[in-house]
Amino acid sequence: MQVFKFGGASVNSLERIRSLVQIFRENAGQSILVVISAMGKTTNALEKVAESFYRQDKEKALQLFDQIKQEHYQTAKALLTASYHSCEEQLLNFFTEVEWLLHDQPVQSYDYYYDQIVCIGELLSTSIVSAFLNESGIKNEWLDVRDILRTDDNFRDANIDWEFSASKVNQLVKPLLADNGIVLTQGFIGSTDENESTTLGREGSDYSAAVFANLLNAEKQTIWKDVAGVMNADPKIFPTAQLISTLNYTEVIEMAYYGAQVIHPKTIKPLQNKGIPLQVKCFLDTSLPGTLIHNEPVKNLPPIIVWKQAQVLLQLKSKDFSFVGEKPVAALYHIFAQHSMRPNMTQNGAISFTCVLDENAEKLEQLAFEAAQFFEVSMEKGLSLLTIRHNVPGLLDQLIQGKEWILKQETRETVQALLKTG
Numbered sequence: 001m002q003v004f005k006f007g008g009a010s011v012n013s014l015e016r017i018r019s020l021v022q023i024f025r026e027n028a029g030q031s032i033l034v035v036i037s038a039m040g041k042t043t044n045a046l047e048k049v050a051e052s053f054y055r056q057d058k059e060k061a062l063q064l065f066d067q068i069k070q071e072h073y074q075t076a077k078a079l080l081t082a083s084y085h086s087c088e089e090q091l092l093n094f095f096t097e098v099e100w101l102l103h104d105q106p107v108q109s110y111d112y113y114y115d116q117i118v119c120i121g122e123l124l125s126t127s128i129v130s131a132f133l134n135e136s137g138i139k140n141e142w143l144d145v146r147d148i149l150r151t152d153d154n155f156r157d158a159n160i161d162w163e164f165s166a167s168k169v170n171q172l173v174k175p176l177l178a179d180n181g182i183v184l185t186q187g188f189i190g191s192t193d194e195n196e197s198t199t200l201g202r203e204g205s206d207y208s209a210a211v212f213a214n215l216l217n218a219e220k221q222t223i224w225k226d227v228a229g230v231m232n233a234d235p236k237i238f239p240t241a242q243l244i245s246t247l248n249y250t251e252v253i254e255m256a257y258y259g260a261q262v263i264h265p266k267t268i269k270p271l272q273n274k275g276i277p278l279q280v281k282c283f284l285d286t287s288l289p290g291t292l293i294h295n296e297p298v299k300n301l302p303p304i305i306v307w308k309q310a311q312v313l314l315q316l317k318s319k320d321f322s323f324v325g326e327k328p329v330a331a332l333y334h335i336f337a338q339h340s341m342r343p344n345m346t347q348n349g350a351i352s353f354t355c356v357l358d359e360n361a362e363k364l365e366q367l368a369f370e371a372a373q374f375f376e377v378s379m380e381k382g383l384s385l386l387t388i389r390h391n392v393p394g395l396l397d398q399l400i401q402g403k404e405w406i407l408k409q410e411t412r413e414t415v416q417a418l419l420k421t422g
């Protein structure tokens with residue numbers, strides 16, 4: 001059996017949803033567990049609803065929510081005929097649940113409400129797509145993933161309860177997949193033992209699919225995207241970017257670490273543990289070979305270029321000319337941990353410590369304030385961090401030509417340069 005994951009971009013228009021039919025026809029006769037994200041930018045829109053609700057701007061929250069409702073009703077209406085009314089009823093139930101909540105006053109944490117509201121994006125998209133595929137002759141069973149994937153209550157970044165989820169997969173999913181069944185469910189969301197909805201972190205559907213692949217011992221997981229596969233650079237920035245046909249898990253983790261938005265990094269471990277290959281394929285042209293990611297070493301990789309924008313340089317100097325040694329650095333990392341901020345690059349000098357972080361206005365201010373207990377703090381914003389894995393001579397110079405660089409670092413595998421943008 002296989003696991004397919006379709007992201008928001010693959011279901012962001014009627015045409016794209018319709019084109020899913022062909023993909024399933026090409027894979028007829030196979031057992032497939034299908035994980036789907038919320039349509040297009042629905043998650044972002046639902047985040048805005050959650051923010052308005054928590055600000056106690058009920059009118060705004062309801063108004064924004066109504067837009068999401070109308071969009072989904074329209075999509076369902078355009079795609080469905082015989083099953084429109086049953087689908088509409090299913091959508092209505094999800095909408096009503098959230099609307100009840102929006103009429104309340106917030107008394108719990110923001111993260112809790114975020115998950116109760118944002119989780120419906122995936123429930124709506126899968127309800128519509130499942131009904132549409134059934135009408136199109138692709139028989140499938142829709143499951144509410146919250147009945148299967150149990151998590152803890154670490155809202156917005158919930159952790160899977162593997163044991164409980166495994167028993168649910170065995171009990172509810174496997175029988176449906178037997179005899180070439182197709183099961184269609186939501187990515188990104190789960191549920192606590194008290195039936196509260198949870199989410200697994202933004203872009204978490206890749207990870208949901210990997211959890212299923214692991215629990216089902218899938219032969220393969222396929223992530224369907226609107227690009228040819230994993231490229232060695234962002235084709236929007238580098239028109240000469242090329243497809244990488246084979247990668248291994250470690251390289252993907254490295255790429256994600258440096259900021260390449262390829263695959264959610266949490267996806268890799270569940271697959272690696274069971275040696276399940278991951279394929280990235282293009283839903284716009286299924287004849288393209290895509291990228292295969294496995295556990296074996298891969299030689300002769302092209303240079304992999306990652307350009308991370310919106311970076312901040314934080315310069316921390318000791319206040320009394322003492323060395324910036326283990327103690328102040330430990331205190332600093334303690335502050336990073338408290339704010340869940342990971343430096344993307346660091347450099348230690350005698351009386352200064354330099355680090356590069358993602359620009360996150362709110363967290364940075366607090367972080368700088370706390371670090372000021374130990375250091376003299378200065379900050380430079382509006383930078384970008386260029387990383388090249390498997391660098392070749394001359395490439396870095398070519399890429400940074402005409403730009404002012406602030407910091408460079410080089411190892412055998414990786415070179416990085418912090419640049420002034422513009």
Ligand code: ASP
Pocket residue numbers: 007008037038043044121187188201202203204205206
């Ligand atoms: N819909 C969620 C998001 O946009 C999860 C996902 O797409 O993987 O983050």
Ligand code: MG
Pocket residue numbers: 007008009037203
């Ligand atoms: Mg997505």
